[in-house]
Amino acid sequence: MTTVVATSGLSPQPTMTSDEALVEAxxxxxxxxAPCTRACPxxxxxxxxxxxxxxxxxxxxxxxxxxxNLLGGSCARVCPTEVxxxxxxxxxxxxxxxxxIGRLQAYATDDVVFGGFExxxxxxxxxxxxxxxxxxxxxxxxxxxxAKLGHSAVVYEASEHAGGxxxxxxxxxxxxxxxxxxxxxxxxxxxxxxxTGVAVGSDLGIDELMExxxxxxxxxxxxxxxxxxxEGEDLAGSEDALEFIADVRxxxxxxxxxxxxxxxxxxxxxxxATQAAMSGADHVYLIYRRGRxxxxxxxxxxxxxxxxxxxxxxxxxxVRIEGDDRVKAIVCQRTLPNDDGWPELVDGTEFRIxxxxxxxxTGQEKRTSWFSMLPGVETDKxxxxxxxxxYRTANGRIWAGGDCVNGGKEVVNAVAHGKAAAFDIDETLxxxxxxx
Amino acid sequence: xxxxxxxxxxxxxxxxFWLASAPPTNTGDQIxxxxxxxxxxxxxxxxxxxxENTYSRYSSVDINxxxxxxxxxxxxxxxxxxxxxxxEIAEVKRRYPDNAVIVSLMVESNxxxxxxxxxxxxxxxxxxxxxxxxxxxxxSERGMGAAVGQVPEYTCDITTWAVSSATVPVFVKxxxxxxxxxxxxxxxLKGGADAVSLINTINSITGVDLDxxxxxxxVGDKSSHGGYCGPAVKPIALHMVxxxxxxxxxxxxxxxxxxxIATWQDAAEYILLGATTVxxxxxxxxxxxxxxxxxxxxxxxxxxxxxxxSVNELRGLSVGKVTDWAHxxxxxxxxxxxxxxxxxxxxxxxxxxxxxxxxxxxxERSGDRTRVWIIEDACVGCNLCSLVCPVQGCITMQERxxxxxxxxxxxxxxxxxxxxxxxxxxxxxxxxx
Numbered sequence: 059m060t061t062v063v064a065t066s067g068l069s070p071q072p073t074m075t076s077d078e079a080l081v082e083a084x085x086x087x088x089x090x091x092a093p094c095t096r097a098c099p100x101x102x103x104x105x106x107x108x109x110x111x112x113x114x115x116x117x118x119x120x121x122x123x124x125x126x127n128l129l130g131g132s133c134a135r136v137c138p139t140e141v142x143x144x145x146x147x148x149x150x151x152x153x154x155x156x157x158x159i160g161r162l163q164a165y166a167t168d169d170v171v172f173g174g175f176e177x178x179x180x181x182x183x184x185x186x187x188x189x190x191x192x193x194x195x196x197x198x199x200x201x202x203x204x205a206k207l208g209h210s211a212v213v214y215e216a217s218e219h220a221g222g223x224x225x226x227x228x229x230x231x232x233x234x235x236x237x238x239x240x241x242x243x244x245x246x247x248x249x250x251x252x253x254t255g256v257a258v259g260s261d262l263g264i265d266e267l268m269e270x271x272x273x274x275x276x277x278x279x280x281x282x283x284x285x286x287x288x289e290g291e292d293l294a295g296s297e298d299a300l301e302f303i304a305d306v307r308x309x310x311x312x313x314x315x316x317x318x319x320x321x322x323x324x325x326x327x328x329x330x331a332t333q334a335a336m337s338g339a340d341h342v343y344l345i346y347r348r349g350r351x352x353x354x355x356x357x358x359x360x361x362x363x364x365x366x367x368x369x370x371x372x373x374x375x376x377v378r379i380e381g382d383d384r385v386k387a388i389v390c391q392r393t394l395p396n397d398d399g400w401p402e403l404v405d406g407t408e409f410r411i412x413x414x415x416x417x418x419x420t421g422q423e424k425r426t427s428w429f430s431m432l433p434g435v436e437t438d439k440x441x442x443x444x445x446x447x448x449y450r451t452a453n454g455r456i457w458a459g460g461d462c463v464n465g466g467k468e469v470v471n472a473v474a475h476g477k478a479a480a481f482d483i484d485e486t487l488x489x490x491x492x493x494x
Numbered sequence: 495x496x497x498x499x500x501x502x503x504x505x506x507x508x509x510x511f512w513l514a515s516a517p518p519t520n521t522g523d524q525i526x527x528x529x530x531x532x533x534x535x536x537x538x539x540x541x542x543x544x545x546e547n548t549y550s551r552y553s554s555v556d557i558n559x560x561x562x563x564x565x566x567x568x569x570x571x572x573x574x575x576x577x578x579x580x581x582e583i584a585e586v587k588r589r590y591p592d593n594a595v596i597v598s599l600m601v602e603s604n605x606x607x608x609x610x611x612x613x614x615x616x617x618x619x620x621x622x623x624x625x626x627x628x629x630x631x632x633x634s635e636r637g638m639g640a641a642v643g644q645v646p647e648y649t650c651d652i653t654t655w656a657v658s659s660a661t662v663p664v665f666v667k668x669x670x671x672x673x674x675x676x677x678x679x680x681x682x683l684k685g686g687a688d689a690v691s692l693i694n695t696i697n698s699i700t701g702v703d704l705d706x707x708x709x710x711x712x713v714g715d716k717s718s719h720g721g722y723c724g725p726a727v728k729p730i731a732l733h734m735v736x737x738x739x740x741x742x743x744x745x746x747x748x749x750x751x752x753x754x755i756a757t758w759q760d761a762a763e764y765i766l767l768g769a770t771t772v773x774x775x776x777x778x779x780x781x782x783x784x785x786x787x788x789x790x791x792x793x794x795x796x797x798x799x800x801x802x803x804s805v806n807e808l809r810g811l812s813v814g815k816v817t818d819w820a821h822x823x824x825x826x827x828x829x830x831x832x833x834x835x836x837x838x839x840x841x842x843x844x845x846x847x848x849x850x851x852x853x854x855x856x857x858e859r860s861g862d863r864t865r866v867w868i869i870e871d872a873c874v875g876c877n878l879c880s881l882v883c884p885v886q887g888c889i890t891m892q893e894r895x896x897x898x899x900x901x902x903x904x905x906x907x908x909x910x911x912x913x914x915x916x917x918x919x920x921x922x923x924x925x926x927x
Contacts, residue, residue: 081559084559087840087884089839089842090844090845091841091859093839097862148838148840152838152885
């Protein structure tokens with residue numbers, strides 16, 4: 059009898075062995091003007107770091123990655139490489155498996171990021187101080203780059219730990235909590251000061267920050283997933299999918315015997331559904347009002363959800379949640395696309411699915427009201443902060459990046475924003491100082 | 495199925511695939527298993543006064559994850575007693591009368607020593623003997639092996655002794671650690687050799703342990719140069735084989751080719767350049783005797799595809815196709831061509847041509863891909879792009895007929911050139927001074 063070792067979906071894929079890494083590294087063709095590098099929002103020199111692995115220069119490999127992307131360790135795990143670097147790999151066109159760039163990147167960076175290896179020497183102190191609001195990927199990237207350039211960078215993080223979605227919102231099967239926290243330590247090791255449990259706006263005023271720092275970078279991300287407005291949504295067992303993921307990360311989760319419904323067709327929905335399935339749920343439904351091809355979730359993540367037994371219910375929307383004190387069932391109604399392709403409810407098609415939990419993943423809300431505190435900072439109609447090409451807001455002393463600017467994309471996009479903003483802050487402060 | 499049987503210097507072999515004198519032919523048991531697997535012949539690991547070996551004997555060169563592209567050894571001749579070997583030779587010949595058993599020999603340089611051992615191995619049933627004048631390490635320090643092979647006079651003298659003692663054919667195994675291999679093959683023929691075997695291993699140091707800084711293979715805190723073999727040496731060996739095959743002074747001298755042979759293609763190349771049999775070592779040390787099955791079948795299928803009934807028809811067909819540079823047609827023009835449907839956009843042809851050749855390939859970003867094209871006027875037809883391209887058949891070299899006259903360098907520089915030199919791309923001053 060085969061013994062199945064249950065990991066409850068709590069452990070990510072193990073890091074490559076050196077044998078695996080060498081075989082994979084040798085497969086890389088070392089393209090000129092490599093498409094993988096072009097596909098990376100942080101422009102990591104992918105062939106460069108891979109060939110350093112091939113020659114056993116892991117320090118050089120890590121440096122190549124981290125020089126472009128200080129959060130290379132987490133990006134190695136949470137990036138949708140299938141649609142970025144690995145998706146651009148020319149081996150796809152040879153009908154071969156693309157290079158496993160994500161796992162090679164994890165292999166190359168782990169010793170440095172998690173081993174306390176000092177790779178970068180900060181430039182001499184400039185005397186400038188920058189306040190970074192939000193300790194997620196955008197803020198950490200910005201603060202780390204600023205520290206490397208010799209600036210004093212202070213991160214203000216409202217939660218108990220920095221790391222943002224890397225710490226609280228990534229499904230465990232992609233990256234575990236210790237990995238994210240180790241990366242936060244690595245950023246701190248660059249000379250960044252991180253103050254956690256400080257909510258800017260309530261614990262600390264913007265005016266105060268503006269006085270203390272020469273510039274501010276805002277990377278506050280998005281808010282929680284708001285209530286949909288369903289009857290019964292306040293029942294126990296009905297929750298924000300991101301909260302569910304955060305709970306799993308904090309304290310693990312045994313969902314044995316439970317039936318779960320996840321509402322939404324994006325990446326958070328897929329993550330929550332897959333995580334629930336991997337955590338032992340009896341049955342997981344993913345309820346989405348439109349079809350498979352309309353989902354915003356990545357195809358490879360959809361594939362993984364299906365492989366883990368998630369049942370997709372397309373062209374259906376929840377109309378109410380039933381139960382006494384806890385969720386007992388979710389009642390849905392069928393939809394059909396109208397002439398414009400948008401889903402419309404079909405009368406008389408209600409159906410009821412007994413479930414124990416309902417997780418809503420229907421989109422995080424924007425922090426529009428929070429931004430109204432920042433003098434001169436504008437948001438667009440979608441609630442996103444308006445910035446120029448260098449991620450500076452309409453307030454010349456405030457920069458912003460990450461999900462609050464792009465409405466919610468990948469960690470690597472946030473890292474790219476933070477890096478670009480850091481370079482512009484650096485140049486702006488130096489230029490201003492020189493002009494005095 | 496084509497007939498693979500050959501006869502070299504009077505010795506019949508069911509196929510041209512022999513095992514070279516080396517660890518795979520150290521014992522009778524090994525050779526028996528090799529013959530069972532299909533090997534046509536074997537050259538017994540060199541007999542002589544048994545030696546003592548060091549621990550740690552081999553080291554290798556890996557290329558991009560491919561193991562043992564080159565193998566280096568500091569192992570000496572047999573460490574087993576002559577008596578044991580002779581018993582096993584007799585037993586192997588009794589059980590495998592149709593397979594060729596050649597015995598490699600190396601003794602000190604006096605006629606009596608050679609006469610004694612030759613008589614012993616002939617009595618045991620050897621079909622031929624191979625004089626090991628090639629071993630480049632250890633034995634050469636004792637005045638044997640390459641110490642003999644590097645001096646044509648010694649080669650000739652000792653071959654003369656051996657031939658006068660032997661009744662079976664005498665092969666002389668040549669060292670490549672010499673400026674012109676033909677001096678050695680001519681000396682062997684002069685001494686009466688019936689055939690030559692080449693190449694023996696090349697003097698080498700495969701690398702250095704970067705922690706201890708001791709070269710490999712490490713013996714305690716030191717190393718010693720060894721003999722290099724395996725796929726890496728094949729081109730060197732093929733050149734030497736072709737030189738001997740084309741040498742009028744050794745016309746008709748049978749050749750047993752050695753050096754990096756691992757596949758039927760390798761064997762076919764040796765045979766095309768004049769070898770009658772081929773000897774294999776490294777590939778067997780890597781994968782075992784079983785590789786001969788694919789070699790036999792592959793060579794046979796190849797001969798069938800060429801309409802040849804016997805491997806003998808293949809021998810030497812490429813010898814005349816090797817000439818001096820001065821006799822090449824300098825008006826032969828080829829240009830690279832990229833099959834855009836096959837191109838995957840890796841850009842290696844562009845960067846190799848740009849930095850490593852003649853700046854004859856253009857590249858630009860085309861969406862998320864790289865598009866490359868040949869700049870025909872600048873292309874010198876060097877082949878480099880087609881060599882680096884990872885896609886089979888994507889970059890091909892295509893002949894261009896501009897009506898130019900066939901003309902060699904000799905003709906071009908002669909009194910009456912047959913035509914004009916076809917104009918070729920030039921690279922003038924490229925940076926200002």
